[in-house]
Amino acid sequence: MENFEEEKVNRKKKPGLLRRLAALAAAAALALSLAACDGSVPSVPGGSADVVPNPAASSVSVDAPLEVHFIDVGQALSVLVECDGQFMLYDGGNVDDGSLVVSYLQSQGVEQLEYVFCSHAHEDHVGGLAAALAYFPAYHVYSPVTEASTKCFKDFVKYTQQQGLQVEVPAVGTMWPLGGATVTMVGPVAQYDDTNDTSIVLRIDYGSTSFLLTGDMEKTAESDLVNSGADLKADVLQVGHHGSSTSTGYAFLNAVLPEMGVISCGVNNKYGHPHEETLSILRDAGVNVYRTDLQGTITIGSDGQNYTVGTEHFVPDDQLNPTAPAQSEAAQQTYIGNVNSKKFHLPTCPNLPAEKNQILFSSYDEAVAAGYTPCSTCIK
Numbered sequence: 001m002e003n004f005e006e007e008k009v010n011r012k013k014k015p016g017l018l019r020r021l022a023a024l025a026a027a028a029a030l031a032l033s034l035a036a037c038d039g040s041v042p043s044v045p046g047g048s049a050d051v052v053p054n055p056a057a058s059s060v061s062v063d064a065p066l067e068v069h070f071i072d073v074g075q076a077l078s079v080l081v082e083c084d085g086q087f088m089l090y091d092g093g094n095v096d097d098g099s100l101v102v103s104y105l106q107s108q109g110v111e112q113l114e115y116v117f118c119s120h121a122h123e124d125h126v127g128g129l130a131a132a133l134a135y136f137p138a139y140h141v142y143s144p145v146t147e148a149s150t151k152c153f154k155d156f157v158k159y160t161q162q163q164g165l166q167v168e169v170p171a172v173g174t175m176w177p178l179g180g181a182t183v184t185m186v187g188p189v190a191q192y193d194d195t196n197d198t199s200i201v202l203r204i205d206y207g208s209t210s211f212l213l214t215g216d217m218e219k220t221a222e223s224d225l226v227n228s229g230a231d232l233k234a235d236v237l238q239v240g241h242h243g244s245s246t247s248t249g250y251a252f253l254n255a256v257l258p259e260m261g262v263i264s265c266g267v268n269n270k271y272g273h274p275h276e277e278t279l280s281i282l283r284d285a286g287v288n289v290y291r292t293d294l295q296g297t298i299t300i301g302s303d304g305q306n307y308t309v310g311t312e313h314f315v316p317d318d319q320l321n322p323t324a325p326a327q328s329e330a331a332q333q334t335y336i337g338n339v340n341s342k343k344f345h346l347p348t349c350p351n352l353p354a355e356k357n358q359i360l361f362s363s364y365d366e367a368v369a370a371g372y373t374p375c376s377t378c379i380k
Helices: 017-038 096-105 129-135 151-161 219-227 249-257 276-284 365-369
Strands: 064-069 080-085 086-090 113-117 138-142 174-178 181-187 201-207 209-212 235-240 262-263 288-293 296-301 307-310 334-337 344-347 358-361
Touching: 064 201, 080 181, 080 276, 086 096, 096 129, 113 129, 113 174, 129 151, 181 219, 219 249, 249 276, 262 296, 276 288, 334 365, 358 365
Parallel strands: 086 113, 113 138, 209 235, 235 262, 262 288
Antiparallel strands: 064 080, 064 296, 080 086, 174 181, 181 201, 201 209, 296 307, 334 344, 334 358
């Protein structure tokens, strides 16, 4: 793969860490002293909530060597990864989520962050990272870009630099150790004008278990990633773009083959996320869906072989998946295969084969299991 460059980042304590810890402590002490003088409560950058642990930042523990926390930040994304006492933060939600994210990290015992990733420069992903960087020292801070015009991104850069760090643009193929886990950057594999498609895509491997974080990557970048030959197989998929129909195409999902899909989105959000088209595709593929809008914060733990899932709220499966797979419209969707080309199509496809060359499949999975590949014209 021409775009897959092998590089490994070793975690080493920087000489300036103690100085940065001292600077952060001094800043916190100053904020507290000012609060004591005027009676106000110190707040994180861009946020208004208390810096003390916030009851809204409910902790969901599963007590495993590797824990991946999909923090409920509404119509946004923030993922905390812990392995063997080391922490990584992938996105920080909106600006107003900053104090909640800080509180949640405090509740998990975070004192420092090995790595901070901004998946891409949209506010619902970068917004709360300034707050995290204001309160926790970090070793490395990454983003697909180092400049953007928005205030929230400029604040992200500002608080990175206040730690004596620079925002780094990582290369595809870079590998980072996190305790006993390995984090690998697998995308994006091309340059894009669409900011969503610039999302940093990470695979986390621990023992025989794996997670794939995709930010807001959409179908164009998904297709390029699949065609690059990158290893995308993962047990747990962070479903792209909050479950929008612009992400999670059939070919991409077939390359990942996840057992679980986690959707981070807000209750009754104005975008209608997650879209029914995405939910249908996930149901058709037999993926167990978890949603922060229904279940709150979701934590998935791994011992290297098995998973444990903890959620803030219990939701019956028939509410998470309103229509059982065997009864769903998606599952009942028939596909028409071409016995010569080994391609399968939707019945509405303009490129259907002659009737004598047709074979019917009752589901997407059945067609794939038979060795057929989806038509690129009718199946996106």
